[in-house]
Amino acid sequence: MNLKLQQYINGKWVEANSGNTRTIINPFNQEVIASVPEGDESDAKAAIAAAREAFDNGEWASTPATERGAIVRKIAEFIERDKEELAHLESLDTGKTVEESRGDMDDIAGVFRYFAELADKDGGELIDSPVPNSISKVVREPVGVCGQITPWNYPLLQASWKLAPALATGNTLIIKPSEITPLTHIKVFELMEEAGVPAGVANLVLGAGDTIGAELSSNTDVDLISFTGGIVTGKKIMQAASVNVKKLALELGGKNPNVIFADADFDIAVDQALNGVFFHAGQICSAGTRLIVEESIHDKFVNALVERVKKFKLGSGFNEDTQMGPLISAEHLAKVEKYVEAGVQEGATVAVGGKRPEDPELQKGFFYLPTIFTDCTTDMSVVQDEGFGPIITVEKFRTEEEAVNLSNDSIYGLAGGVFTNDIAKAERCAAKMRMGTVWINEFNLYFPHAPWGGYKQSGIGRELGKLGMEEYTETKHIFQNLKPETLNWF
Template sequence: MALQKEGAVFDNYVNGQWIPSVSNDRITSVNPANVNEVVGYTQKSTMEDLDQAVTSAKHARTSWRKLAGAERGEFLYKVASVMETRADEIAETMTKEMGKTLPEAKGETARGIAILKYFAGEGMRKVGDVIPSTDKDALMLTTRAPLGVVGVITPWNFPVAIPIWKVAPALIYGNTVVLKPAREGAVTAVKVIECFHEAGLPAGVVNLVTGSGSVIGQGIIDHKDIQGITFTGSNEIGKQIGQGALARGIKYQLEMGGKNPVIVTNDADLDLAVEATITGGLRSTGQKCTATSRVIVQSDIYDAFKTKLVSKIKGLKIGDGMQEGTWMGPSVNESQYRTVLSYIEKGKEEGATLVCGGEKIEDERLRNGYFLQPTVFEHVTSSMTIAQEEIFGPVLALMKVDSLEEAIRIANDVDYGLSASIFTTNIQKMLNFIEDMDAGLVRINAETAGVELQVPFGGMKQSSSHSREQGEAAKEFFTSIKTVFIKG
């Protein structure tokens, strides 16, 4: 199905209906590959709009939680089925709205469908345990209760997968939801919620309100009828959410930044390591919280690795993600584009050596988009800004070390601890890395960016609130344990 005509207006979704904001104001979504192309208009919502959505979710929560888990699961299976029929449309919308290539967008949409199916099955799995009581005539057990209304605040870089991996577990465990997507992914989010609508979810179970973070995001933090908030985004905003939720005494879940290292040892398969460094660091224009940012290479093989890496990077095709053969698309918007350029300048100023890239792309065909050359620095020290701060762009920092111990020390020398990987054929080095690396996700002979949907995902240090998303771990956030004691 083709993308809706340019300039289409997309409403909020509240109480099972598509309705415009009371503000009668809109936010324009443009294609970052061609800023002259309008993808659509979403609602610039107010607190009144948010309050309507929360009230709707509050009214729906009792009847929704009283359904059997299997019944809630059936609804998620229906959503997955609808999404399968609209997968191409959703993927095209994603590419046009936030810039990732169409193959990547199709892969993400397929992942969203798989997540729905996985959590649909959770409706038939156990929610508690029987625990022996000291009273021989009593039965003691645990069960789980939903939080109630959950506020979901999601970023633009995975506008299908992240909303679904938050919304699906929230629903299967009996919560109702108010979703606030990032503005650069809002049209895509509407397409996703249309699938929930077509699947026939009861009114009020899922609600979508688009708008600014300062109004709708802050409103979710402050709203008295929201019992939990799950957020993925920047550390700055995440800390505001955590502080606000703590002040209200409600549950919160934060997944934030990363400064993810890959370690390449002197016994690594260099071709594999180079390929994974490029895909992990530059796919989606480096706009992933798990993207490879620091490349820590042992001195014995440093020059060979660098030569192979730079050669392959120079051969990448940069352009509009809708064009066949495009490997990397644009930055998501002008602000991010300028942020990445500023980090590149900072790297030069602090003494790093620019190996390749580092400039906007001078191509007449791409002049209306936010396109940057993939960039590699070397002679980077751990104290440099480009080695410490999350750039969220196609920038790799090469760092030379003499030993694995030095590599792990440098890898851990940041405030973040989201993901990390190592390339080695030595079992002892693998074990040392697993033991000593301060990251929530460690991968061996694989890129830093990537985690399967059935396993827990989350970071250490400043990368998260130390909770975990996905897999069975999701129920730890979206439910509370209730202990039951029964005596006749």
């Protein structure tokens, strides 16, 4: 491994001020794969100071948008060039299959390229003025210093959603990856340095959320916080950010319903239901973990799911025949086990899975069998809480109205799906489902052009698309009187 394995602050690769380090392990076999700096508040403050100075001197913000876009485009090109190395690092860090990681790298390059193309497309807007001989225009300007906090499940993908629009719009930033999955962040900062991002504009700090994340959230020199992660942490960030009324962009997860009507294409619905949950062992904020199935096909549908699930191949992400890798850590495995135990105690039935695998080759890893719960009702914790593991709960419905009501019975509102061949019915359901994204006869598809974010307690703001770009800008109205006169009011 040729990574620098350091933090990147003010254009320099540095160790933590304390000298502390953290070991990074492979969740497949618990082998140590790297040792990285373990930063603290002092490292965060140094990075914030660098970003503040870089923004206030105005060099990056005043760089022509076409030039900023060209640098962001170079980053995309370098990601494509180093795709295999990045995919390897991502799978080492997270345990996901290398094939999935390769797909992530294609998506990540696409995100950087998309925002590079948008960089010079908003030149402001002239609006009508009630005053003769005047110019009234609306322009967008960068927010300033952006604190960005990313999760462990899709480390570089989630980072790209934040880095690319922030750079393209002329902001400066400090990004903190999850302390357990920092490797691809380090690599992409090497690529950003190679692409010509100026010193101080982008800073990488490694360490725990309760130190670095807390400093980013409460420091008054930070103008915006973009966070992807759990709802409990998101609420703490909101409270801390109130100290200077920071702008917030929060994606706080979901408990996403997937409604299957009896008139849907059965085989497609079964396949999509599985794909919608079991990628990356279900550790996906948009996973369709709540299956809501029309009563007349419920038993047939569950049986089909169970038969498919029994054939899943678990193993190393670097084995080409592996379909599902391990969970991220021992702590998360224990959390998933408690989640399943609670479901059983509440009366849900384990149709398949519900335990660790017995395969001797998997004992060193943090594996959990893909699990399906039946006999589920909306008052159960397994139906309401985000388990973030390879678990599906199945509920029944009889009418369209009941299906929609069940879908909306959640504190979350990130995403949902509807499978039916009745397009009018699909559109009626989509209109009534309180979620940021609703898929029809599809699940878990996303692309850079479409906004991503949730209703209710799934978060605030949007990433991706033009709205994702606007999160990193402030709107300013500029009025110019071309023929000023005295008012003689006083």
